[in-house]
Amino acid sequence: MSSAPPKTRPGSWTVRVREAGVAALPPEKLLPDGQPTYVASWIYVFGVASIASLVVIVASGSILALKGPAWWHYTGVGHFFNSIHMWAVELFFFVMVVHLWGKYWMAAWRGGRARVWMTGAVTFLVAVPTALTGYVSQQNFDAQWIATQAKDGLNSVGVGAFFNVTNFGQMYSYHVLLLPMAVIGLVTAHVLLVRRHGVVPPFELEER
Amino acid sequence: MLSTAVVVAMGAIVNLNHPAHTVDWSFIHMSVANVVVIGLMLVVFVLAILLPFPGAARRRGGGGS
Numbered sequence: 001m002s003s004a005p006p007k008t009r010p011g012s013w014t015v016r017v018r019e020a021g022v023a024a025l026p027p028e029k030l031l032p033d034g035q036p037t038y039v040a041s042w043i044y045v046f047g048v049a050s051i052a053s054l055v056v057i058v059a060s061g062s063i064l065a066l067k068g069p070a071w072w073h074y075t076g077v078g079h080f081f082n083s084i085h086m087w088a089v090e091l092f093f094f095v096m097v098v099h100l101w102g103k104y105w106m107a108a109w110r111g112g113r114a115r116v117w118m119t120g121a122v123t124f125l126v127a128v129p130t131a132l133t134g135y136v137s138q139q140n141f142d143a144q145w146i147a148t149q150a151k152d153g154l155n156s157v158g159v160g161a162f163f164n165v166t167n168f169g170q171m172y173s174y175h176v177l178l179l180p181m182a183v184i185g186l187v188t189a190h191v192l193l194v195r196r197h198g199v200v201p202p203f204e205l206e207e208r
Numbered sequence: 209m210l211s212t213a214v215v216v217a218m219g220a221i222v223n224l225n226h227p228a229h230t231v232d233w234s235f236i237h238m239s240v241a242n243v244v245v246i247g248l249m250l251v252v253f254v255l256a257i258l259l260p261f262p263g264a265a266r267r268r269g270g271g272g273s
Contacts, residue, residue, distance in 0.1 A: 040264035042256035094245070098253050 025196050032195070039199050043106075046099035047194075053092035054187060058180065060085040065176050069139040089131055096124060108200040116197055119190040126182050133175035136165050147171075 063081050064072055072078040109117035136147040147166045154160045228239040
């Protein structure tokens with residue numbers, strides 16, 4: 001076998017994708033050594049807190065999906081994981097809203113960061129139905145009540161013909177596959193865009 | 209399953225056996241629980257701006273990376 005490096009084929013799509021990827025996000029930007037000094041503030045903590053909550057949500061949700069409704073309703077451990085999942089969602093929304101407020105008031109779309117802002121805002125919007133489909137997938141009276149209330153609300157705005165919040169099978173597949181994939185995809189794009197453009201700096205104070 | 213004694217003890221701390229208390233202000237109609245959560249988010253937001261971050265002064269002084 002020859003130890004010579006293989007010849008690069010400029011026309012190959014894999015080469016084009018690789019070169020475009022490295023140009024857009026070189027390794028030192030993707031995994032930097034440090035962050036600017038202005039990041040040493042509590043207001044910059046809530047983005048990573050949102051990701052940490054999302055990791056707990058996905059991990060606990062995967063266990064719930066493996067074991068099923070009878071387990072999360074009728075066993076102590078199942079109740080525990082159900083509670084972990086629910087409270088991680090509460091925490092996720094709590095820290096994500098504080099993150100959103102912080103970025104709104106520092107105009108985080110400055111400096112070519114419009115896509116960073118937009119992916120973050122859309123993540124919040126997609127996370128809302130992700131949570132709703134979870135509440136209606138509990139398989140209890142609470143889920144039935146929420147589903148019938150949501151049905152009326154969704155019908156009143158004219159989108160009730162496209163999906164049925166009282167259909168457990170449909171809502172459960174939305175909740176464990178389609179919407180989480182969208183959230184995870186958006187969060188991944190959001191983080192990569194933050195890496196590419198850098199964390200938004202605070203406004204400069206005017207000299208007086 | 210939780211024992212009856214535990215259920216009674218927990219019920220004594222937080223009695224949820226009633227319709228939600230709500231706050232009504234013009235067209236705004238929210239449960240007290242949601243108002244409390246929004247209030248906590250505002251408090252955390254203000255504290256995150258005001259409270260010093262550990263090591264921030266040292267980093268700004270050139271002691272860090």
